[in-house]
Amino acid sequence: MTHELTQTTGQPFVVGEPDNSGTTLTKREAAERMGVSISTLTRQLNKGLIPGAHKAPGPAGVEWRIPVASIGSSEPLTIKKQETNELAELRAEVEALRVRASVAEQLLERDRQEVDSLRQLLTAALEKVPKALTTGEAPTRRKWFKREKKLL
Secondary structure, three states: OOEEEEOOOOOEEEEOOOOOOOOEEOHHHHHHHHOOOHHHHHHHHHHOOOOOOEEEEEOOEEEEEEEHHHHHOOHHHHHHHHHHHHHHHHHHHHHHHHHHHHHHHHHHHHHHHHHHHHHHHHHHHHHHOOHHHHHOOOOOOOOOOOOOOOOO
């Protein structure tokens, strides 16, 4: 059975079926027990993922009331928070790997350019080497001075 409550502003609030256990908690108390933030708990309440949670008149106006019995069944919220942390860590790791890959590609391109430059220098140097060295002929040896042998 669904009811509507109206706050002083005139906005309707849909009330879920209250839990029959009778013991309920505020959003702050439930968030502390579940180990999640109040905003995370509010999103889950608005999606209707907390069984037995309902809105009821309270000292500060209409407020969410979460049955204590629902706190034990809210394990998926804690797991989801852990999965969110893991996802954030994996995204950071992927981004770091992308940066490393980008740097590696830049270094590779620089090395390729250096190799091409060295090839051009080697080609130019080989053109200036005497033909005797490139054809495989042994160069002739020249003596710059002759020693005279002295007879004793």
